[in-house]
Amino acid sequence: MRIYFNNLGNLRNFRSFVESIDFSDPSTLEIATHGQRIVAHPANLVLAAALAIKVGKANTHIVNEIPSTGRSLDRLGLYKLTNTPSPFTDGEKEPAGRFVPVSVIRSADDQSRFIADMIPLLHLSEENTTVVKYVIGELVRNVLEHSQTTDGAVVAAQYYPTTNRVSIGICDTGMGLWKSLNTYWSPKTDLEAIHLALTPGITGTTRREGGTSENAGAGLFFIKSIAKIARNYFAIYSGKAEYTLLKHDKRIATPRLFANPRMDPHTETASAPNFDGTLVAVDITLDETPEFKELLSAIGAVYDEAIRERRKMKYREPKFI
Amino acid sequence: MKKTIVMHTLVGSFAENKDIAKKIRVEQIMPELSRGNEIEIDFDSVDGSTQSFIHALLSDPIREYRDVAFDNLIFKNANDDIRAVISVVYRYMQESLSSSSDNDE
Numbered sequence: 001m002r003i004y005f006n007n008l009g010n011l012r013n014f015r016s017f018v019e020s021i022d023f024s025d026p027s028t029l030e031i032a033t034h035g036q037r038i039v040a041h042p043a044n045l046v047l048a049a050a051l052a053i054k055v056g057k058a059n060t061h062i063v064n065e066i067p068s069t070g071r072s073l074d075r076l077g078l079y080k081l082t083n084t085p086s087p088f089t090d091g092e093k094e095p096a097g098r099f100v101p102v103s104v105i106r107s108a109d110d111q112s113r114f115i116a117d118m119i120p121l122l123h124l125s126e127e128n129t130t131v132v133k134y135v136i137g138e139l140v141r142n143v144l145e146h147s148q149t150t151d152g153a154v155v156a157a158q159y160y161p162t163t164n165r166v167s168i169g170i171c172d173t174g175m176g177l178w179k180s181l182n183t184y185w186s187p188k189t190d191l192e193a194i195h196l197a198l199t200p201g202i203t204g205t206t207r208r209e210g211g212t213s214e215n216a217g218a219g220l221f222f223i224k225s226i227a228k229i230a231r232n233y234f235a236i237y238s239g240k241a242e243y244t245l246l247k248h249d250k251r252i253a254t255p256r257l258f259a260n261p262r263m264d265p266h267t268e269t270a271s272a273p274n275f276d277g278t279l280v281a282v283d284i285t286l287d288e289t290p291e292f293k294e295l296l297s298a299i300g301a302v303y304d305e306a307i308r309e310r311r312k313m314k315y316r317e318p319k320f321i
Numbered sequence: 322m323k324k325t326i327v328m329h330t331l332v333g334s335f336a337e338n339k340d341i342a343k344k345i346r347v348e349q350i351m352p353e354l355s356r357g358n359e360i361e362i363d364f365d366s367v368d369g370s371t372q373s374f375i376h377a378l379l380s381d382p383i384r385e386y387r388d389v390a391f392d393n394l395i396f397k398n399a400n401d402d403i404r405a406v407i408s409v410v411y412r413y414m415q416e417s418l419s420s421s422s423d424n425d426e
Contacts, residue, residue: 108340115335130369130402137337137371145339201413210417213346213381214339216410218372292369293405300409307416 011233042156043169043281077101106152147174173277190239198261259306336370342377
């Protein structure tokens with residue numbers, strides 16, 4: 001397998017990153033980079049880290065000479081997962097911001113500890129911590145419950161002070177969305193599985209409205225909606241499908257939420273390199289994020305409406321002759 | 322009779338562990354509701370919660386006991402964020418209740 005970190009590694013360009021991945025020869029992983037400048041979103045890093053964990057440290061290499069902007073690969077913990085010694089041994093600080101290095105979470109207790117420990121690393125204000133805890137809490141839990149991976153949820157996050165943005169990536173090498181949803185929803189393609197996973201009230205554990213005692217099918221819809229209201233990118237990649245929610249136009253005062261993810265401004269592809277697992281990434285610009293209670297109320301209202309609409313579709317029609 | 326559940330001692334400052342939510346639901350909330358008792362869930366010193374935690378805590382009590390649950394579950398010291406999450410779960414569970422009997426799990 002081969003992953004390439006280029007100089008445009010933000011979520012806006014996530015699809016081109018995905019399309020450059022080569023999953024052939026699953027026994028080794030080669031990580032290559034741009035020669036002068038590396039920009040790697042935590043999403044890109046956790047995908048590389050998840051694959052490195054899968055193939056093992058001995059079979060993972062960073063192949064070319066890394067420019068000084070590649071220091072973030074070291075500080076975020078990627079070198080530790082490879083057989084390549086880090087060239088960054090001078091202890092110089094990464095100027096780009098504050099970060100949570102690549103971490104592997106395998107249990108609910110791990111998750112609770114991680115969430116408690118990560119906030120001090122990002123140095124966020126009290127009012128900004130709730131949304132970050134919320135996003136990571138929901139996404140990690142999804143992996144632990146639905147992916148059936150034995151390698152855990154691979155997580156990384158970075159805070160960029162110049163844009164006041166937290167970027168988060170969470171990846172697993174489990175069964176992927178299509179298999180996870182297949183028992184109850186039978187999606188025809190990986191892309192349809194992504195659409196279903198982003199639709200409020202759809203969970204892989206039941207077809208019943210309101211979900212089961214454990215799952216409501218709300219998690220990914222809520223996270224995507226938080227990104228939309230905060231005018232940020234959200235991306236999801238599983239199997240051969242990739243979906244990126246685009247940044248909402250600033251001229252529109254309040255971005256409208258849709259239950260149907262195809263109605264949101266987005267890019268998608270059904271022919272990406274086939275990834276056995278799921279990756280979710282989100283940016284949260286803290287200046288643009290409304291109060292959390294308002295966010296939740298707005299998202300909840302759309303969720304209710306989606307349930308009402310689906311219920312109406314099941315109403316019996318009178319028989320007229 | 323009233324039972325009080327002090328959440329901070331069980332979940333810490335952020336309520337996200339659904340395993341704990343399930344344990345509270347199965348071992349404390351459901352038995353008390355089955356006896357028709359009032360339950361005070363105290364969120365003092367809990368800063369926030371995920372929707373999935375509150376769903377795991379409350380969806381089954383609402384689905385199974387409906388008005389008994391609405392009448393007997395009382396939330397104390399919940400901040401605005403936690404109130405918003407609980408309100409979301411209350412609303413969608415009531416939206417879904419009327420159709421739940423039509424659907425098989």
